[in-house]
Amino acid sequence: MSAGxxxxxxxxxxxxxxxxxxxxxxxxxxxREGLAGWLFVAPVLLVLGLFLVVPIAMALWVSLSDWxxxxxxxxxxxxxxxGGNYSELLTTPGLAQTDFMTSLRxxxxxxxxxVPLQTVLALxxxxxxxxxxxxxxxFFRTAYYFPSVTSSVAVSVxxxxxxxxxxxxxxxxxxxxxxxxxxxxxxxxxxHLLLGGLGVDTDAPPAALAGRSLGGLTLWxxxxxxxxxxxxxxxxxxxxxxxxxMLMFLAALQDIPxxxxxxxxxxGAGRWQRFRYVTLPMLRPTLFLVLTLGLIGTWQVFDxxxxxxxxxxxxxxxxxxxxxxxxxxxxxxxxxxxxxxxILFAIIVALTLVQRFVLRDKDDGRERAAVRRAAKAAxxxxxxxxxxxx
Amino acid sequence: xxxxRTRWTLGTAALLSLGLSACGGSGFDSGGSSxxxxxxGPASIKVxxxxxxxxxxxxxxxxxxxxxxxxxxxxxxxxxxxIAQQLGQGFASGNPPDVFYMDAGRFATYASAxxxxxxxxxxxxxxxxxxxxxxxFTQDGKLYCIPKDFSTLALEINTAAWSKAGLTDADVPKTxxxxxxxxxxxxxxxxxxxxxxxxxxxxxAFMVQAGxxxxxxxxxxxxxxxxxxxxxxxxxxxLLASGVAKYPKQLDSGWSGEAFGKQKAAxxxxxxxxxxxxxxxxxxxxxxxxPLPAGPKGQGTLAFTxxxxxxxxxxxxxxxxxxxxxxxxxxxxxxxxxAFGVMPSRQSAQADYVAQFPQDKxxxxxxxxxxxxxKVAKIDQVLADFDTGLQGLPKxxxxxxxxxxxxxxxxxxxx
Numbered sequence: 001m002s003a004g005x006x007x008x009x010x011x012x013x014x015x016x017x018x019x020x021x022x023x024x025x026x027x028x029x030x031x032r033e034g035l036a037g038w039l040f041v042a043p044v045l046l047v048l049g050l051f052l053v054v055p056i057a058m059a060l061w062v063s064l065s066d067w068x069x070x071x072x073x074x075x076x077x078x079x080x081x082x083g084g085n086y087s088e089l090l091t092t093p094g095l096a097q098t099d100f101m102t103s104l105r106x107x108x109x110x111x112x113x114x115v116p117l118q119t120v121l122a123l124x125x126x127x128x129x130x131x132x133x134x135x136x137x138x139f140f141r142t143a144y145y146f147p148s149v150t151s152s153v154a155v156s157v158x159x160x161x162x163x164x165x166x167x168x169x170x171x172x173x174x175x176x177x178x179x180x181x182x183x184x185x186x187x188x189x190x191x192h193l194l195l196g197g198l199g200v201d202t203d204a205p206p207a208a209l210a211g212r213s214l215g216g217l218t219l220w221x222x223x224x225x226x227x228x229x230x231x232x233x234x235x236x237x238x239x240x241x242x243x244x245x246m247l248m249f250l251a252a253l254q255d256i257p258x259x260x261x262x263x264x265x266x267x268g269a270g271r272w273q274r275f276r277y278v279t280l281p282m283l284r285p286t287l288f289l290v291l292t293l294g295l296i297g298t299w300q301v302f303d304x305x306x307x308x309x310x311x312x313x314x315x316x317x318x319x320x321x322x323x324x325x326x327x328x329x330x331x332x333x334x335x336x337x338x339x340x341x342x343i344l345f346a347i348i349v350a351l352t353l354v355q356r357f358v359l360r361d362k363d364d365g366r367e368r369a370a371v372r373r374a375a376k377a378a379x380x381x382x383x384x385x386x387x388x389x390x
Numbered sequence: 391x392x393x394x395r396t397r398w399t400l401g402t403a404a405l406l407s408l409g410l411s412a413c414g415g416s417g418f419d420s421g422g423s424s425x426x427x428x429x430x431g432p433a434s435i436k437v438x439x440x441x442x443x444x445x446x447x448x449x450x451x452x453x454x455x456x457x458x459x460x461x462x463x464x465x466x467x468x469x470x471x472x473i474a475q476q477l478g479q480g481f482a483s484g485n486p487p488d489v490f491y492m493d494a495g496r497f498a499t500y501a502s503a504x505x506x507x508x509x510x511x512x513x514x515x516x517x518x519x520x521x522x523x524x525x526x527f528t529q530d531g532k533l534y535c536i537p538k539d540f541s542t543l544a545l546e547i548n549t550a551a552w553s554k555a556g557l558t559d560a561d562v563p564k565t566x567x568x569x570x571x572x573x574x575x576x577x578x579x580x581x582x583x584x585x586x587x588x589x590x591x592x593x594x595a596f597m598v599q600a601g602x603x604x605x606x607x608x609x610x611x612x613x614x615x616x617x618x619x620x621x622x623x624x625x626x627x628x629l630l631a632s633g634v635a636k637y638p639k640q641l642d643s644g645w646s647g648e649a650f651g652k653q654k655a656a657x658x659x660x661x662x663x664x665x666x667x668x669x670x671x672x673x674x675x676x677x678x679x680x681p682l683p684a685g686p687k688g689q690g691t692l693a694f695t696x697x698x699x700x701x702x703x704x705x706x707x708x709x710x711x712x713x714x715x716x717x718x719x720x721x722x723x724x725x726x727x728x729a730f731g732v733m734p735s736r737q738s739a740q741a742d743y744v745a746q747f748p749q750d751k752x753x754x755x756x757x758x759x760x761x762x763x764x765k766v767a768k769i770d771q772v773l774a775d776f777d778t779g780l781q782g783l784p785k786x787x788x789x790x791x792x793x794x795x796x797x798x799x800x801x802x803x804x805x
Contacts, residue, residue, distance in 0.1 A: 068503040069482050071703075095775055095798040165642050185639035187781070203785070313639075314778050329475045331770045332499045334482075 063338035069328070085339035090215070096327075096336060098216040100343075103318040105217065107299060109226040110319070113234045114241075115294040121242040122290065123283075126249035127275075141250070148243035155240055156307040160184065163232045183232045187314030189224025190231060227316030233304055241297065245290045252286035253279070288359050292352055299348050320344045433709035434464040438480070438487035440473040442663070442730060449729035450717075457716040463709050481505045484703055488710040492535055492699030494526040495763040495770070498609070500699070501529045502767040507700040508532040509711050518736045526762035527697045535697035536718055539732035541661040542756035543595050543691045545569075545683070549676045551576055551656035563683040566599075566625055573634040576656035584635040585646040585655030586626070589777045591763075592646070592659055595692050596622040598761045599685025604773075604799060609765040612803050614796040615789075621686065623780075623788035630784035637781070651675055661694060662753040666731045679752045693760035695735065733757075772798040 058073065066081050067073040089100045125144050129137055147155060162168050163183040170180030196202040209220035226234060256279065264278045280287075302321040305311065311318035311326070320340050328337030437454060441447040447469050454465040470476045473491060480486030481503070492500065500506050510516060510533030516524065523537040547562070555575045563569040573583030586592050590604075597603055602618030605611060613619075629635035636655070643649035650658040651672030658664075659682065668675060682691050698714040700707060716722065723734035724742055733754050734743055744751050764773060775798055779791035 069478050070503045070505055071482070071484050073482075094801055095772055099771065099775070165639075182639060182642070185637075311774075312778075312781070314781055315775075326771070329472075329478045330496075331768050332478070332503060333768060 059338045059341060062334055063342050065335055067334050069332050069334045073334075081335065085335040086343070088336065089339055089343065093216055096333075099315070099318065099323060100320070100340065101215040101217045102221075102315050103320045103323045105222055105224070106226070106230060106316060107301070107319045110230060110234060110301065111295065111298045113226060113231075114237050114298045115291065117234070118238045118242045118245060118294055119287070119290055121238060122245035123249050125242065125246040126253055129246070129250055130253040141247075144246055145243040147240040150240070152240065152303045153307050155236065156304050159232065159236045160308055181228050184229050184309060185313050186228035187316045189227050189316070191223055191225030193228075194225075224316075227313070229309060229313055230317050233301075233308060233317060236304060237298070237301070241294070245294070248286055248290055249283065252283050256282050284359065284361065288356070291355055291359070295351055295355065296348055299344060299351075432462050432464065433706035434466070435488040435704075435706050435709050435713060437465055437467045437713070438470050438473065438476060438490040439467060440491050441469045446726075446730040449726055453717060453722060453725070454713070457713055460716075461709070461712060463706075463712075465713060477505075480701070481703075486701040486703055488701055488704040488706055489713055490699050490701070491538065491696045492527075493763075494693075494695045494697070494765070497527055497534070497697070498529060498765045498767040499770070501534050505702055506534045507702045507704065507707055507710075508534045509700050509707070509714075510534055510536055513711070513715075518738050520735060520737055520757050522693060522757060522760050522762060523695050523735050526693070526695055526765065529765070535699050536714055537735040538696045538698050538718070539723065539726065539735050540693050540695035540757065540760075541663060541733060542693050542753050542760050543592065543659055543661050543682060544752040544756060545680045546650060546658050546660060546664060546677050547680060548650065548653065548656045549678055551581065551653070552678075555656075562680045565683050566596075566685055569683045570629060570632075570634065573629065573657065574632070577634045581653060582634060582636045582641065582655050583657060584629065585638055585641055585643070585649040585658040586629075586635055587646050587659070588637040588639070588781045588783075590773055590780065591692060591694070593623070593626050593780055594761070595659065595682055595690060596626055596685060598690030598692065598759075599682065599687065600625075600690075601685070601687030603761060604764045604776075604795065605766060605803065610803065612796055612799040614799055615792045618687070619792055620788055623783070623791065625685075627784045627788055650677070662731065662733060662750055665749070679749060681752045681756065689759045691756040691760045693757065693762050695762065766799070766803055769799065769802050772802055 062073050063085055064080060064082060065073060065078050066084075067078045071077070088094065088096045090097065128134065129141055129144075134140070164170075165180070165182035165185070169183070173180040192202050200206070205220040209223065210218050212219050214222060260278060260282070261274065264274045269277065300321050301319050302325070305317055305319055305322045306325075309317040311322060321344065324337045324340040324344070326337075327333040327340065437450070439447070439450055441450070447467070451467050454467050457463075458465045468487065470491075473493075474496065477486065477490060477500075481500075486505070492506070497506075501508075510524070510527065513533075513536055516533065516536065519537050520540070523540055524533055527534050527537060545563070555572075557572060557575060561568075561572055563572050569584075576583040594603075597619050600618040600622040602613065602616045602622060604614050604619075606613055626635075630637075636649075638644065638646045638649045641649040641652075641654040643652065643654065645660075646655070646658040647660050647664045647667050648671075649655045650660070650664070651668055653675060668677065681689065684690075698717060700710045700714065704710050718736070720734070720736055720739045720742075723736055723739055724746070726732055727734055727743060728746070733750065734740070740754055740757075743754060772795070776791070776795045779786060779794060782791070
């Protein structure tokens, strides 16, 4: 893509020296480069446009229409309903709103647990594998990466057995005297369970929370936390995806020059200090990549839900992606289904931007600000120029 | 020289328009241009089925091949992975399968969207099909499609557990009270009296027995919060609360039939499909089938049925209807019954069916008092929400569950 942008830009700088040599109007030695550039990127643009931009544009139209899934969405029986589908999901009280808000809550808790857990686990595994003294690195690398290359459907089915109420997990729990829950039938939220353990009556929750509602869900419901069933899915996803991210961290770790580590060691930095002030900052681009990929992936979770729970029990594993599918194909509400997809898109973009802002290179920003300040001062002819030379 | 930015815009715009025109041309079929019939010459039709297994796929394939040879047409049977999704895709692209299984629960949604061809009223011998089943596929006075077969719910009883608890044939429950009593007697340390599915498709039977249902008969009025329904849910709640009945998930099973087969439950309420599962997975477990006990307003059960849908946009409607005719003859239906255990939807086949499958008597007799699925367009998610409420029993308050159903269903019915 960047080739497409830069090619026309360099095509004819306004004061290009070649202009004077008279190689033809608008020509010059680089005259045809613009056209050639476009020609080279045309196949990619065409494919991307046809299979990405156009379908997205069509889905956007569907989300603004009352299309019934019958014939073309551009046919004459299809009406424009404006933001109707969106308002039904976001503001109009009703089942559509409750379902959507429930799915947002579920997915938010899911993201909140999965992203940090898988990132920390992946980083930890990568650090262990990067250790100099570890034997059999190849074996461990393969073992950790294995879940990621296995089909998610197969893994999901295996986990259904592992977490069944008489499955492996519960048998192990029974050995240490814990009566395990019937995982995939348990809609209770873990925060509720925790509060219940602390003495809050969960059957008659405090009126301050149960009485007030936001978007069709009471505050008490918003605070439920992931359900027991969702916890099992969280465990599964952390286990399967950590391997992929571990590889990314491992690659980045191996890219860090040994000299830097040694220099830090000579300067007297301890093990933790080396990790915190040398390794981690150098991993920042990878960390950003892993967090972004994790965030996007977790907000789009679909296959595990489709295979394992289909939103049950008690809608506590319903996610926007699955709800979008369900509204469109099972309920014939195509407009609502695509509206969910676009809201989900907006959420992902917004969160990625926030994350970019949080993870930005702060030294870099400070330096640039300093340069800007100095330049401004220089223009006005007052300020000291010392700051620039810093 | 054109500025880079303008070029970009121009390029993108050109690309978009190109893509859009390409789509308009081939991907979607706009308007009713395909309503024209290809009437002459041998037709080739596509049949989409949601098969229960190899036996069904083979039976339908064989029947389709026989029809193709006899009529000189071609029929391609496709087994769906996810029929709702595949049908939705077909209708959207304007190139749907000609004939397909259409579930009664989703019928109203597709009929009101105009996807189905209402061929039923012109279908010869349509009066031979059970009136309850025809009713399930009728909308606005038009019979859209012909019922393929059907299933009903009945009470399955584990004979060993039954006699062990000292019960005899005379104790087979006829009323709700008797059901509660025997369930209590059958509940032991490692076995509950009754396993019942946690959805409207099982618990709904009690609503019918109490004289209630989600909507009025014609599906125009929501009657969810009626006292009859409340009575039914209160009864189910009492069974669950006393521990004599449990949902299959509490018994470590995917469905009630599994719990029944594993002998974790002495009785269950399931349809005639259970006989196949028992034969394959739990051949050692002996059981009998009895009609569901009557409630305060008499007998009641639920009917599940599918019809042979024909697409409104099919180019070979005549051939498609002819195919349906061949699939719904008495002999064909009895053949399917033998091959994969469904019950024929023709009343004239009942006597033959009972003669061949005496153990299914309770199921097929249920046709007389069975209630079909809720027949309202786009009510799927409302009913799924109702199921979620039912899963909350026995803790949840039946009154609240029904009030919620009433509100949500009213919003859909009014549309």
